[in-house]
Amino acid sequence: MSKLFNRVALIGIGLIGSSLAHAIRKQNLADDVTGFARSEATRAKALELGLVDRIYPSAAEAVKDADLVFLCSPVGTYGALAQEISATLKPGGILTDVGSVKAAVVKDVLPHVPQGVHFIPGHPIAGTEQSGPESGFAELFVNRWCIITPLPDADPRAVERLVEFWRACGSNVELMTPEHHDLVLAITSHLPHLIAYNIVSTAADLEEVTSSEVIKFSAGGFRDFTRIAASDPTMWRDVFLNNKDAVLEMLGRFSEDLSALQRAIRWGDGDMLFDVFTRSRQVRRSIIAAGQDTASPDFGRGAPKNQ
Amino acid sequence: MSKLFNRVALIGIGLIGSSLAHAIRKQNLADDVTGFARSEATRAKALELGLVDRIYPSAAEAVKDADLVFLCSPVGTYGALAQEISATLKPGGILTDVGSVKAAVVKDVLPHVPQGVHFIPGHPIAGTEQSGPESGFAELFVNRWCIITPLPDADPRAVERLVEFWRACGSNVELMTPEHHDLVLAITSHLPHLIAYNIVSTAADLEEVTSSEVIKFSAGGFRDFTRIAASDPTMWRDVFLNNKDAVLEMLGRFSEDLSALQRAIRWGDGDMLFDVFTRSRQVRRSIIAAGQDTASPDFGRGAPKNQ
Numbered sequence: 001m002s003k004l005f006n007r008v009a010l011i012g013i014g015l016i017g018s019s020l021a022h023a024i025r026k027q028n029l030a031d032d033v034t035g036f037a038r039s040e041a042t043r044a045k046a047l048e049l050g051l052v053d054r055i056y057p058s059a060a061e062a063v064k065d066a067d068l069v070f071l072c073s074p075v076g077t078y079g080a081l082a083q084e085i086s087a088t089l090k091p092g093g094i095l096t097d098v099g100s101v102k103a104a105v106v107k108d109v110l111p112h113v114p115q116g117v118h119f120i121p122g123h124p125i126a127g128t129e130q131s132g133p134e135s136g137f138a139e140l141f142v143n144r145w146c147i148i149t150p151l152p153d154a155d156p157r158a159v160e161r162l163v164e165f166w167r168a169c170g171s172n173v174e175l176m177t178p179e180h181h182d183l184v185l186a187i188t189s190h191l192p193h194l195i196a197y198n199i200v201s202t203a204a205d206l207e208e209v210t211s212s213e214v215i216k217f218s219a220g221g222f223r224d225f226t227r228i229a230a231s232d233p234t235m236w237r238d239v240f241l242n243n244k245d246a247v248l249e250m251l252g253r254f255s256e257d258l259s260a261l262q263r264a265i266r267w268g269d270g271d272m273l274f275d276v277f278t279r280s281r282q283v284r285r286s287i288i289a290a291g292q293d294t295a296s297p298d299f300g301r302g303a304p305k306n307q
Numbered sequence: 308m309s310k311l312f313n314r315v316a317l318i319g320i321g322l323i324g325s326s327l328a329h330a331i332r333k334q335n336l337a338d339d340v341t342g343f344a345r346s347e348a349t350r351a352k353a354l355e356l357g358l359v360d361r362i363y364p365s366a367a368e369a370v371k372d373a374d375l376v377f378l379c380s381p382v383g384t385y386g387a388l389a390q391e392i393s394a395t396l397k398p399g400g401i402l403t404d405v406g407s408v409k410a411a412v413v414k415d416v417l418p419h420v421p422q423g424v425h426f427i428p429g430h431p432i433a434g435t436e437q438s439g440p441e442s443g444f445a446e447l448f449v450n451r452w453c454i455i456t457p458l459p460d461a462d463p464r465a466v467e468r469l470v471e472f473w474r475a476c477g478s479n480v481e482l483m484t485p486e487h488h489d490l491v492l493a494i495t496s497h498l499p500h501l502i503a504y505n506i507v508s509t510a511a512d513l514e515e516v517t518s519s520e521v522i523k524f525s526a527g528g529f530r531d532f533t534r535i536a537a538s539d540p541t542m543w544r545d546v547f548l549n550n551k552d553a554v555l556e557m558l559g560r561f562s563e564d565l566s567a568l569q570r571a572i573r574w575g576d577g578d579m580l581f582d583v584f585t586r587s588r589q590v591r592r593s594i595i596a597a598g599q600d601t602a603s604p605d606f607g608r609g610a611p612k613n614q
Binding site: 100125126127128129130135144145147174180183184185187188189190191192193194195196197198199200201202203204205206208209211213214215216217218219220221222223224225226227228229230231233234236237238240241244247248250251253254255257258261262264265266268270273274276277278279280281283284285286287290292293294297298299300301 | 407432433434435436437442451452454481487490491492494495496497498499500501502503504505506507508509510511512513515516518520521522523524525526527528529530531532533534535536537538540541543544545547548551554555557558560561562564565568569571572573575577580581583584585586587588590591592593594597599600601604605606607608
């Protein structure tokens with residue numbers, strides 16, 4: 001198979017950018033990978049790790065002659081970056097992104113996309129709680145879904161090339177509108193992160209229970225929440241600022257439902273609690289059946305070791 | 308080392324009961340293990356798996372001549388069970404439990420404990436989302452904490468024997484009052500489970516986002532919550548009915564804090580969001596440093612396979 005793209009440019013080399021770099025190398029998807037990172041340390045690390053062929057402190061420079069450009073910095077930076085690269089984007093090339101929100105990205109980026117450049121927003125539903133150029137790995141996207149949100153006038157051949165790229169990285173691809181993406185992600189990703197950050201914060205502020213107790217006894221459930229609450233603060237700040245309506249809508253529903261559980265606890269309504277607790281098991285089973293989580297108890301953490 | 312106990316009785320053979328059985332065998336902590344299970348199927352499975360030497364459909368029968376009796380059924384059953392075994396508990400023996408609440412257990416069980424039997428409540432902070440006699444394994448308690456909540460007049464030698472038992476299972480042991488235990492667990496375990504059950508329920512009720520979308524795109528964070536929301540519904544109903552005050556207190560704080568985050572999102576207060584999101588990372592690091600969770604990204608689920 002010939003390579004899908006001659007040159008790919010990665011604008012931002014964090015967890016997703018570096019994982020893309022690894023996947024491109026491993027699957028041989030491009031002849032040449034260029035990068036942009038604002039910080040000198042990230043640029044040095046990216047070269048040291050062999051993530052890119054060349055890396056620039058200027059995004060405009062990095063995208064020159066690239067057939068495929070990925071915006072993979074926090075979504076709050078996209079507008080300014082799009083403006084910066086506008087003049088040097090290659091005619092006929094594809095501009096895409098990996099941002100966790102899509103309607104706001106279209107609003108921020110589209111005005112800067114020159115005629116003849118294919119702007120096709122995307123979002124791989126994959127990640128870990130780590131960040132930075134050292135955190136990437138080629139398998140991050142394997143068996144995960146990537147959502148592409150083409151605009152109504154998108155060129156089908158360009159969309160198909162981007163879909164092919166993600167499939168070559170091991171992903172399943174689904175197309176939907178930016179607005180629908182933002183609703184789906186509000187419940188499957190944004191609200192879970194908000195709640196996780198919140199409970200960690202609540203626990204840290206207690207007077208009657210010490211921080212050391214919270215840490216020692218975290219295996220009762222709390223520790224699970226600290227994983228996603230260890231995700232990159234800048235990235236997540238930008239997500240919440242840019243998907244406000246959908247997050248507030250889901251948060252309103254969550255809080256209503258939580259009030260109903262609170263009332264059931266206060267009034268000792270065991271049947272109501274039992275019913276709510278019972279139907280969750282089926283959701284877990286479906287997620288495992290869909291290949292989206294491990295079937296091992298406790299995520300495999302509790303497995304016998306050295307036995 | 309001579310065995311710690313001649314006979315141990317396990318009242319209930321679920322995840323914890325069966326894990327205790329495995330640990331007792333593996334560490335050679337007793338000559339003889341008896342069991343009680345209400346269901347015929349569980350009794351047959353327990354014998355088939357070799358978890359116990361003998362198993363009875365009567366708890367009174369199962370505790371006869373036992374030097375150490377564990378209540379390890381859902382906490383809502385403890386009062387009736389304590390009444391049932393009261394007459395056959397061995398004088399000088401230890402009666403303990405593994406329940407997730409402690410003040411309510413003392414209230415329910417203590418009135419039925421005969422003179423001369425040492426009642427010492429306990430709670431191993433360990434588990435998985437699975438339940439039933441097949442789900443146990445000897446290493447469940449290794450490097451986990453076990454909280455013992457002795458009553459003011461407890462016999463120090465009996466407490467020491469129980470502590471020794473848990474240490475032999477691989478646990479660290481901490482002593483505290485039942486009331487303090489219930490506060491600590493309300494934040495480290497009960498509230499996390501309630502929130503996890505709640506978000507799974509909220510997601511299942513949406514109209515704009517289908518269940519199939521929630522499942523497909525769950526790797527964005529949601530799937531983590533489904534693990535603890537797949538825990539045993541009976542056990543968790545009983546926890547919330549029996550630790551009402553502490554759970555309502557922690558839930559009140561959580562909801563207040565969540566309202567503050569909601570307000571920050573609505574008004575676009577990025578600095579407030581950034582500050583809250585930043586301090587969570589340190590909590591995660593401390594939990595890993597304390598040996599209470601894996602340092603592997605994504606709980607090790609995202610590790611490269613077959614490479």
